[in-house]
Amino acid sequence: MVKANVTIDGAAFREEGWLVMRGAIEPGELAAIDAAVCDVAGWAEADGPGLHHFEQTDAGAVLARSEDFIEHHDVLRAFICDGLITRVLGELFGEPAVLFKEKVNYKHPGGGGFAPHQDAPAYRFIDHHISCMVPLDPATEQSGCLYVAPVPDAGSSTSPGRGSMMMTDERGRIDESLSAGLAWRPVPLDPGDLLFFDSYTPHYSDTNSSDRPRRAAYLTYNAASRGDFRDRYYADKRADFALAGDDFDGERVRISIIDDFLGRPAQR
Incomplete structure (x- = not known):
């Protein structure tokens, strides 16, 4: 509501x-x-449905x-596909939205952050x-909240302007020389708040250095007129992971199509 x-x-x-959007979700719905x-x-611990990824922390695999x-x-299908978020997105897109992918990042204490990146390279x-980021725990600088930055003004191939890709390295991360010059700002959030950001918005997050998880759902949509690609996205991702394995060089968990996650492969 x-x-x-x-x-x-x-x-x-x-x-x-x-x-x-601050305080957008009522407490009762948030509890559900x-x-x-x-x-x-x-489900992740009991071989239930869904696609699940683990990482190694100093306290063990999580x-x-x-x-x-x-x-x-x-409950999640109703909230994600037919609720407040889709109504807001209808205004932001200027037309109805369709779900592209859904995920929950748990970010347990010691859980890895994400290097500076744009989502567009990972979303085929x-x-x-x-x-839309839906925090279920307080997202603070200590617990690893998101940092966002505007894309630099247009004018060169390295500063292409809003709605464009920045130059990336071979891992799909924003080139370090460009990332260092961005005007990063933290976005602390409380449960009930919402953060909407598009696939060209530069963002990153740090390791959770608090003693509590920083769980958040990240729900990604596209304009309905572009088509429904959710099934194709997940089939493509599962095929990629089956071919390439679950880590990058044994050093980082393969959690995305690009190598932006800084978590260590789990030892289970």
Whole structure:
């Protein structure tokens, strides 16, 4: 349910590439979503449905991410596919939205962060998406909140302007020389807040150095007129992982199509 005081600043989103909505989800709905995510986490430990990834921390192997689960949970499917988020996205896209992928990042204490990147290289088939971060625990600088930055003004191949790809390295991360010059800012969030950002918004996060998890769902959509590619995306990702294995050079977990996650391969 949308709170009465929630407003959608589409102009700010188009200008910056991200939009924060504070206190957008009512406590009762948030509690139901939290319980549903606990169900999904339990599936990972019991060989249940979904696609799950683990990482190694100093305290042992922990669950890093779950994805591809909406067919198996009515509460999450209703929230993700027919709720507040899709209504907001209808305004941001200017047309109905369709789900492209869904995931939960658990970020347990010591859980790895993500190097500076844009999502576009990892999201095949369509050139523009909008994601919504739904925090289930406080996202603070200590617990590894997201940092975002505007794309530099257009004018060169390395500063292509809003809605464009920045130069990346061979791993799909934003080139370090460019990342160092971006105007990064942290986006602390509380449960009930929402953060919308598009697939060209530079972002990263640090390791969780707190003593509590920093769980958050990341829900990615595209404009409905572009087509429904969710099934194809997951089939493609599973095939890639089956071919390439579950890590990058034995040093980092293969959690995405690009090598942006800094978590260590789990020893289970």
